[in-house]
Structures are given as structure tokens and as C-alpha cells.
Amino acid sequence: MKLNSPMEVWKYLPGTNCKECGEKTCLAFASLLMERKKKLEECPPLFEPKYAEKGKKLAELLAPEVREVEIGIGERARKMGGEDVMHRHERTFFNRTVLVYDVWDTMKEEELRERVRKITEWKKFYVGEFLKVDAIAIRSVSGEAKTFAQCVKRVAEETDFPLVLCSFNAKVIEEGLKEVSNRRPLIYAADKENWKEFLGIAKRFKVPVTLFSPDLDMLNSLAVTFSSAGIEDIVLDPGTYPEGGGLEQTFSRFVRIRRAGIADGNKGIAYPLIAVPMTAWMVHGSKAENALAASYWEAIIADLFIIKYADIMILHSIEPHSLIPVRTLVANIYTDPRRPVSVEPGLREIGNPTERSPLFVTTNFALTYYTVESDISSNKIDSYLMVVDSEGIGVESAVAGGQLNAESFKDALESFKVEDKVKHKTMVIPGLAARLSGETEDVTGWTVLVGPRDSGRIPGWMEKNWPPETVS
Amino acid sequence: MEKKITLEDIARILDRYDVVELEDVKIKGDVELELSTGVAIPPSVVQALQSMMGVQKEGISVVSEEKGIEELELIPTKFEVAKTEWNGQIEEVTIGATSADGGTREATVTIGGEKALPFYNFDHQTPHPPVISVDCFDMPISLAKAVREHYEDVMEDPGEWAKKNVREFGADMVTIHLISTDPTIKDTPAREAAKTVEEVLQAVKVPIVIGGSGNPDKDPEVLEAAAEVAEGERCLIASANLNMDYERIAKAALEHGHVILSWTQLDINAQKTLNRYLFKLGVPREDIVIDPTTAALGYGLDYAFTNIERMRISALKGDTDLAFPISCGITNAWGAREAWMKDSPIKEDSDWGPSVYRGPLYEIMTGLTLGIAGGDMFMMMHPKAAGAVKRVTQMLFGAKEAEDEGKKVRIEDWVTWK
Numbered sequence: 046m047k048l049n050s051p052m053e054v055w056k057y058l059p060g061t062n063c064k065e066c067g068e069k070t071c072l073a074f075a076s077l078l079m080e081r082k083k084k085l086e087e088c089p090p091l092f093e094p095k096y097a098e099k100g101k102k103l104a105e106l107l108a109p110e111v112r113e114v115e116i117g118i119g120e121r122a123r124k125m126g127g128e129d130v131m132h133r134h135e136r137t138f139f140n141r142t143v144l145v146y147d148v149w150d151t152m153k154e155e156e157l158r159e160r161v162r163k164i165t166e167w168k169k170f171y172v173g174e175f176l177k178v179d180a181i182a183i184r185s186v187s188g189e190a191k192t193f194a195q196c197v198k199r200v201a202e203e204t205d206f207p208l209v210l211c212s213f214n215a216k217v218i219e220e221g222l223k224e225v226s227n228r229r230p231l232i233y234a235a236d237k238e239n240w241k242e243f244l245g246i247a248k249r250f251k252v253p254v255t256l257f258s259p260d261l262d263m264l265n266s267l268a269v270t271f272s273s274a275g276i277e278d279i280v281l282d283p284g285t286y287p288e289g290g291g292l293e294q295t296f297s298r299f300v301r302i303r304r305a306g307i308a309d310g311n312k313g314i315a316y317p318l319i320a321v322p323m324t325a326w327m328v329h330g331s332k333a334e335n336a337l338a339a340s341y342w343e344a345i346i347a348d349l350f351i352i353k354y355a356d357i358m359i360l361h362s363i364e365p366h367s368l369i370p371v372r373t374l375v376a377n378i379y380t381d382p383r384r385p386v387s388v389e390p391g392l393r394e395i396g397n398p399t400e401r402s403p404l405f406v407t408t409n410f411a412l413t414y415y416t417v418e419s420d421i422s423s424n425k426i427d428s429y430l431m432v433v434d435s436e437g438i439g440v441e442s443a444v445a446g447g448q449l450n451a452e453s454f455k456d457a458l459e460s461f462k463v464e465d466k467v468k469h470k471t472m473v474i475p476g477l478a479a480r481l482s483g484e485t486e487d488v489t490g491w492t493v494l495v496g497p498r499d500s501g502r503i504p505g506w507m508e509k510n511w512p513p514e515t516v517s
Numbered sequence: 518m519e520k521k522i523t524l525e526d527i528a529r530i531l532d533r534y535d536v537v538e539l540e541d542v543k544i545k546g547d548v549e550l551e552l553s554t555g556v557a558i559p560p561s562v563v564q565a566l567q568s569m570m571g572v573q574k575e576g577i578s579v580v581s582e583e584k585g586i587e588e589l590e591l592i593p594t595k596f597e598v599a600k601t602e603w604n605g606q607i608e609e610v611t612i613g614a615t616s617a618d619g620g621t622r623e624a625t626v627t628i629g630g631e632k633a634l635p636f637y638n639f640d641h642q643t644p645h646p647p648v649i650s651v652d653c654f655d656m657p658i659s660l661a662k663a664v665r666e667h668y669e670d671v672m673e674d675p676g677e678w679a680k681k682n683v684r685e686f687g688a689d690m691v692t693i694h695l696i697s698t699d700p701t702i703k704d705t706p707a708r709e710a711a712k713t714v715e716e717v718l719q720a721v722k723v724p725i726v727i728g729g730s731g732n733p734d735k736d737p738e739v740l741e742a743a744a745e746v747a748e749g750e751r752c753l754i755a756s757a758n759l760n761m762d763y764e765r766i767a768k769a770a771l772e773h774g775h776v777i778l779s780w781t782q783l784d785i786n787a788q789k790t791l792n793r794y795l796f797k798l799g800v801p802r803e804d805i806v807i808d809p810t811t812a813a814l815g816y817g818l819d820y821a822f823t824n825i826e827r828m829r830i831s832a833l834k835g836d837t838d839l840a841f842p843i844s845c846g847i848t849n850a851w852g853a854r855e856a857w858m859k860d861s862p863i864k865e866d867s868d869w870g871p872s873v874y875r876g877p878l879y880e881i882m883t884g885l886t887l888g889i890a891g892g893d894m895f896m897m898m899h900p901k902a903a904g905a906v907k908r909v910t911q912m913l914f915g916a917k918e919a920e921d922e923g924k925k926v927r928i929e930d931w932v933t934w935k
Contacts, residue, residue, distance in 0.1 A: 132830070134823045151935070170863040171815065186933050211932045236929070237591075245586045257929060261596035269592045284928050292912045297639050305598040313594065327926045327934055341878060341901075345909050348882045352822075352889050359931075365870030369855055370814055370882050377819040386820065412817055423863045439817065441852070442782050442810070445731055446760055480701050499854050501862030 046129045047106045051076035057103035059090045078107060081139060110307045111315045111356075113140065114253050114278045116180065116231045117207025123179050125280065125356040126317030131307055133382050141379035142350075143357040144372060145180040145209050147323060150187050150196035157196065161203040163363055169372065170423070172415045176372045182233070182359045183221070185212035190220035197221040201228065209233055209359065213257075215242030226250050231357075233319075234282055237263055240270070247276050255319055259284035261298060269313045280357065281314070285321040287328050287346060296349060303354040320355035322346035340367045347371050352378055387437030388414045392461040396427035400468040403428045403511055405496065405503070406454065407475060408435035408443055417500040424504045429467055433457045440477040451484040458489055469516040475500070601640050603833035607631040607893075608802050608841050609644070612690065612776050613724025614751040619774070622750065623722035626689055628806070628893040629842035634829065635891055636913040646914040647888055649903050650690035650726050650896045652848055653678035655705070655713045656697040661857035663876040664899050675713050676720035683721050686900040687907070692726035692755070693717045698739045699730035707735075707742035714743045718750060726753040726778075726896065733761035744769040753844075756780035756808055759791050767798045778844060780808040783817075783824050785831070789838040806894065807839070811846045813853040814883045821845075822890045829891030842893040847906070850883035851876065851898065877902045885909060 048054050054075035061071070066087045068074040077083040085091060085107070091100035113127030124140045146164045148157055161181060168175040183200055185193040197210065201224060208230040210221045218232050234257035235243030247254040256271065256279060258264040264283055271279055283298040299318060306315030322343045329339035340362035350358060351374050360371065387409045395418065407417045409432050421428055433453050435443035443449035454472070458464070470491045474482060476498030486493045492515045497506045609630035614620025626648050633640035657672040667686075671678040675693060682688040695710040697703040714727055727743045729736035740754050744766075754770045756778035757763035770777040779795060781787040788809055795805060809828055812821040825843055832840035850856060856879040861869050869875065880902035884895050888910050897903040 132823075132826060133819075134827050149935075167867045169866055170861075175865070184932050184934075186935060188933070213929065213932065233932070234929075240591070241586050241589060244589070248586075259928075262594060265594040265596040266591045269594050270589065273592060274586075274589065286928055287926065289912055290915065292909075293636070293638065293915050296636060296913055300637065301598045301639060302596075304601075305596070308601075309597075309599055311598075314596065321928070321931055323934075324926065324928050324931050327928070327931060331935065337874065341881065341905060344878055345881060345885060345905060348885050349889065349909075349913075352886060364874070365868055366874035366878055368867075369869065369875060370878050373815040373855075374818070374882055374886065377815065378822070380819050382819065382823050410817075420862050423865070438782065439812075445733070446782055499858070501854050501858055504862070 046079070046109060048079065051079055054078055054103070054107070057099045057106070058088065059096050061090065063090060065089055109139070110310070111303070111317065112277060112279070114280060114317050116143070116209070116229055116253055116357075117205075118227070118229050119205065121179075121205050121207055122229070123207055123357075128303075128307065128354075128356075131304065133378065137381040137383060138379050140356065142355055142375050143180055143207075144178045144375060145182045145357060145359045146178060146363055147182045147184055147211075147359060147361055148196070148200060149184040150189075150193045152196070154199060157199055158203050160363070161200055165204045165206055167363070167368055169369055170419060171373060171376055172412060173419070176376060178368065178372060180207040180209060180357075182209040182211055185210075185214065185217045185221070188212075188214065188217065190214075190217045193217045194220040194224055197224045201225050207231070209357075211359075213239055215239050215246060218243070219246055222246065222250050222252065226252070229253070231255060231280060233257075235267065235271075237267070240267055244271060244274055244276065247271070247278075248274070253278035253280060255280045255282050257282040257284065259286075259298070261302065264302075265314050268316060272313065279316045280319050281316050282319045282321070285324050285346065285350070287322075287324040287342065292346070292349075296353060299350060299354045317356035318354055320346070320350035320358040322350065323359050323361040326361050336362075340364055343367065344371055348374060351375055384411075385437075386411055388432060390432045390434040390457065390461075392463055392466070393418070393430040393432060395421050395430055396425060398427045398429050398466075400466060401512070401516060402467075403507070404431055404463065404467045404472045405429070405500075406431045406433060406457075406472050406478075407500075408433055408438065408440050408449060410435060410437050410439045410443075413439045420500040420503055426503065426507065429463070431457055431461065431463060431472065440475045444478050444481060449478060449481070451481055451488040454481070454485050455489045458491070471513060471515045601633065601637070603632060603835075605632075605833045605835040605837070605840055607829075607832055608805065610776060610803055610806055610842050612726075612751060612753050612806075614749060614774070618751070619749040620751055621718070621722070622724050624724075625751070626724050631829075631833075631893075633833070635889055636910075638915055643914050645893070646916060647892060647906075647910045648689040648894050649907050650692045650894060651682035651686055651688035651900075651903055652692045652694060652896055652898050653682060653717070654694045654696055655710065656703065658696065660898075661851050661872070661876050663857070663873040664851065667900055676716040679717045679721045679725075683723055686903060688723065688903065690724050690726060690753075690894075691717065691721055692728055692896050694728040694730070695739055695743065696728075696730045698735055699732045700735055701732075702730065704735075707739045710739050711742040711746040715746050718747060724752065725750070726755050727775075728755040733758070737762040737765040740766050741769040744773045744775055747775065748773040751775055753778055753806060755844075757791065757795065758782075759787060763791065763794065764798060767795055767800055770804065771798070771800055776804045776806060778806050778808050779841070780810070782810045783812070783820050785809075785824065785828055785839070788828065789836075792838050792841070802837075802841075805841050806844050807841045808844045808846065811849045811883065811887060813850045813856070814879050814886070815853050815855060818883060818886060822886055825887055825890040825892060843891050844894040844896065845884070845887045845892040847880055847884040847887070847895045847902075848898040850880040853879050855879060877905075881905045888913075 058071040066074045109127040111126040111128045114125050123143045127140050211233040231253045234255040236257045256267040286295045305311040325343035326339045329335045390409045435449045473494045473496040479495045482493040607629040611627045613622040613625035630644035679691045682691050697705040698710045729739050753776045757766045758780045828839045856876040877899045884906040
């Protein structure tokens, strides 16, 4: 995107404040355009002849620096690329890395269906929502077109996740595509040998295509050639070397390609990038005793390229110890850094609390708040949660830094009028704030119970400690 | 807007493909190009023209039919990208002193000196690989199961603990945390804590980090006593922060020849302020390392990552208040419940699997992520995690001794891997 402020966007809008977009002013619409929360099409006047020239120019100026490519259809469709910045603090990264997990065409049917189910059903609660993974890659290990097509068919029956069809053999890809041509799978991959066949397939089936070459001149050539043949839904694979100098070079390639696309404005290479952390398994081998080491190394490669510019990646380990941190890192890096760190302080009701229900205390650091809130509500504990203003800092740091102290508890009790709702005058403070308990009792006159150090242990803590004598 | 293309441009392109003459070509105005059917020019030239003129779907198409594709040729392209040159450079800081410099360490550790973002060797070679300092404590502490099993035999003896960190876990440095000095824990007197520091200095020959308990009232006297007994060893004193008598700690470090860790909490401006206070107290630039705070994966790592990345970029752009090597307390990763808790407290979650597998990966990924943001030094705890972060950062640094198994792998074969 070449525009830096809503005012700059506004200059290209009709400026009539006609409200057809649903916003009160063109300026409000302009700022939502910048945030990609509205689309140009929502401003019909812009397509009238009078404004058409401006509209066309604006579309060009608003286009992301890295092309946005979509795989899959419907609710499960995922956007890749579409990025405008090299560092998330410069604005935000828009489309989180698409996490793809593999199956292969030599798997037995039951084994295959089971693995697909595991991938698609996996979920993990995090900051107010359930994290899931995104897509399934089907590898042609057999090299047989029919076997591959059969496998693709089975996977497609089992799930509506977007698919990546993987083989360097165009015939195999084509047979597979016939099964799922209406589902907009990504095909993998054209290289310097097979590219003509892949170009033909991509054109005929209108599906996004991966181009593979660790030689960046060749990769750029392939991209320019496909683009000039009218194919723009391209994903680039500069190769993922799992170890040693190869890994250093891979890191370098990802950074330089993205830099050429965003900073240097080289449109010929400004496409989404794919990484294959799965190559870690080729070094460590598939034997059971090496699986843990391989899954660790795969996660390490994933870590590198989640941060440095992979828009989609293919992984093998579906063990929880891999899935949880890898998916969490994606959530962390692709969170909008402009999102507030803190939530509004106040007294929250969880479930249907009465005046005898427990009063838990936490800080207004968003992560802490959402964690505590979900731990209490998921375990169906009717209670009050007093969210104290710690200037958006977590419990442990706020106690060390003085943002959370006996006075802040007192202020919260008073300003939220807690005594109107909680009659037992007993509060449960976080275990990490234990050192404040004595002083808080002195300052507030309330009884202070020290809760567990982790709110996940509140249910167990309740069994032993609630209700206390002060309440019953 | 369409790109304008001049006759000169066309001539240049044709020249590049050794086309001497074009027949049956009419050029009208300055953007339109019409080709009569059956023109004998290579498809690649047509493609190149199209590409330069931004013509795609409509207009001339040589690939609307399969036959057209057969005739296509790759458009030769050279991938080029600009180097990024920065004005600033990170301070180079050496921790530890050998006998030549009045200490008793067998080796020293140097960090910092960067002129580019971490591992952007294509801009400027990263001067030093990141270093790892493995934690030990002055009393037995509660640890996650996965960590505890490695230290159970040495927890009562900080000297033995430090030795194990170096001998068995390959630590570049050792951090001794004097947590028992906290008045709410054991309130160990400063003088006694200083003896522990002496013990650790005797036990190992690597440079050491001396950490307090984090109690802002007690730390100044504890670290002062520690700095005194460690005179000449050029330890890293951890740490000075704005909520305590940092002046006393800084003066002790200065007087006894140590490096000081300047610690702030996820706040660039606070970091600049504290560093400026240290300058005012006369602390030389080469005696400062900063700790902008580490948050665990899933528990604020995004803030820590961006905070460090922003500081490093500001420093490279020339902000000398921030141009210092960065230390990260990666052991904080174990604060994430996913690192140690047996099962998920959230009933709807998929199974979490064994916690002993999750924990080390939380530590590894927290460390590596902050390494990519700008971390120069990692304080860590789980031996496998420390080893893995060391190994991958060595590779990214470009160490010659880093094994190169990767080269033996034909990477595109992942597709058919069994």
C-alpha cells in the first residue's frame, strides 16, 4: 500500500459523505479502507464515470505490496500474503501463516482418515478463542496418478479444510485436481523442468500454483513468466534447507525476497512464500526414537519462518507438544500490535454469582485477564472477578514494579462498589501477589486468601479452600 | 495507470533478445502495440513487452491455447535486492576477565557489535554468536518436572550446580540467582550471599552473571556485597532498574569493575531513561547490557518480541541510548502453564500430551524468537533447550563448525519422503 494516512486515501474518494458505505463520512470510510475492514466496492459512487479514474488509481495505491492469494473455499478459505510491512510494529501483519499438515497417498485408508480427523479436530483455547490449524497437504509418495487421486478423494470426503496437492509430476497433480477442482487447492510445485505443464494446469483449473527454486534468479524468472502468462495466484518456495549453512542461506532467501517485494517494490517477486519445516524429518529420519528430536527441529524451523515471512508452511508433527507452541507463536506474531494491552478495569460477573460467591482478583493485562476469565468460566464457577488497574501489566511484574499494591486493591474495591455485591468481605488474590496479602488486609479491612499461582488450578484450590470460615 | 513505454525501451528489450528486426509491427501513439498475426518474434519478447506494459488478461495473449504454452520460454530475470546499511552500531561488551586483566576466568565472552539485524549476514556479518548462560540458584527451588530431573542432585550446592551447567550442559556462562536473600523467602544476609558468589567463582572458570532476588529493597546491598567479593572478575551484575536504588548498584559495579544489566519492563522510554541515568553516573558504554524483559510464548511474547525488535532497529538507526547488547531471561518461558501443567484446565481443549515434551519446546521457541528480534544473550534452564537454541543460532550466525547435514538432503524430496 502506497498511502500513509486516511487523509491521503480520502483525497481519492468522492468526498460527498453520501453514507452509502454505511459510514458517516468519507474520511471514516477511508480509515477503514486502510485497515482493510472495508472494500472499495462498498463505495458505489466511486464506480460512476465521474470518479472512475480516481477509483482505479485508489485501487492501485491500496493494493498490498505482497500479492494476496487465497486457498480453499467458503469459511475455511485462507488468505496468504497481502503484507505491507517488514516488521509487525510498522503497522501489523495481516494474514497469519497458514499451517498445513501432511498426509500421504501410501497411507492405509483408516490410518488416513484418522490422521485427517486429528488434524481437523485439533483445537486449543487461547485469549478468548479456540486456535485451530488451517489446511492439509497431500503428498504423492507412490508416484501413481490413480493412487494419488484416490487419496485426494478420501481426504476431500473427510474434511472441508483447504488442500495442498504435492507432486512434481504434472500428471499426478492433474489426476488429483480432477477430484477437487472446485475447492481451490494449492498445487505444489512447478520447477525449472516441469513448469510448462504446471502453467497449463494452473490455467485450466484456475488454481493457485507453487513455484519452486532455491536459485532466486530462476525463481524470479518462473514468477515473471507465469505472471506474464496471466497467472497471478502464485506462491513461491525458495526451498527449506533444514540445517547448517543451508539453513542460514534459507533464512537469507526468505528475508531478501520479502525485502525485494516490499522495500524495493519488485512486483515480479512480491508473492506469498511457502516454507517446509517438514524437511527436518529428512535429516532426523522417521524412526520412532528420532521422532522427538525431529519434531523439535521442525518446530525450530517453523519458529524462524513464522517470524521471517513464510505465509504458508507444511509440517509433519501433529503431536500436541508441537501443535500447541507452533500455533501459539503464529497467534502471537500475527496479532495486531496496535491492539490494546489492557482491558477495562471493573467488577465482572462470571456465571450467576450471589453475594456468597467467591471474589477473585486479577490485573487488567489482557492476557492475564482472558486466561483467568476462561479458567473460571470454563470450569463453571459462579463468581466475581475484580479486574484491578495494574497499568496493563501482568501480576508478577506489576507486584515487582509496584503497579499492583495494597492501595490499588483498596481503590478497586471502592470505585467498583464491590461491597454492594459481595457480602462476605473476602477476596482471593493471585498466588503471584502473595506478598501483598498482609498489607492488603490492613489497608482494606477485608480478609485476603492467597489463590494458586496459576489460575488453571482454581478448581482444585476451590475444593480445599472454599467456602472459608469467613463466608460460611 | 498504465506504464509508459517508449520506442527506446522496446529497442532495448529487443536488443536483449538479439532481435534485429521486427516485421509487420505498427506502433500507434505511446502505449498501444498491435501485432499482426503470424509475427515471427519469440514469445518471450512478446511476454516481456506485455509484462513491461502491464498488459495481462486482455490485449495480446500468446498462451490462450495449449499450443501457446509449448512455445513459451522462461523470461530470464536476475534477482536483485538492495543491502540495508545502518548508521548505528551496537556496543560490544565483554563479560569475564582472564588473569591478563586481573581476573581468574579461563575465557571471556563478547557480545554485541552488530551493524545489522540478527543473522542478516547478507547486510553485515553478525560479529558474535549469541551466548547462553545457564541458571543456578542459591537454594533449592520448585521447578517444572522436566527441568527438575536435571538438577535434583545439585540443588543443595550452588558450586556443584554451576559446575554441572558448564561440564554437562555446555554453558558459555553461569548465572547465580541469590534468591534466598529475599526477606520473604529466607532473608539470607548480603555477606552470606557474597560467599555463595565466591563459591561459584571457584567452581567454574566461565564468566558469571550475579543475580539478586528481585526484591527492590534488598537487592542493592546484596549486589553491592557480591560485586565487592567478585572484584576484577568482570561479572554481569543483574540488575539495576528504575524501581530501586540503581545508583548504589551501578556504583558498586563501577568500583569493582563489573558490567551492569539495565533492566526495564517492556518499555522503550523507561529503558532510555535508565540508560541515561547510568551514563550520568559515569558507567562506561562498554559496561552496559540491557534486559528489556522476556515474556513467555503465549504470555506476552509478542510484546517482548516487538519491544526488542523496535529497540534494536532504533539503535541501528542511530539511537545511542539503546545501542547495547540485549540479555533475555528465557527461563521465564516456564511461566507458561503449557510448559508444565499436566492437562489443560480448559475442558474443550484437545489433549495436551505429556508436559515433559512441551516444556523444553516452550523454552526453545521463546529463546529463538527473541534471538531473531535482537537478543544477544539467553539465560536458560533446560539443558536440551539451551543446546537447541545454541545449535540453531550458531547455524544462523554462520559458524563453520555448524554441521551441515542439510546439504546432503535433496530438499524437494520431502514430497515423497517415507
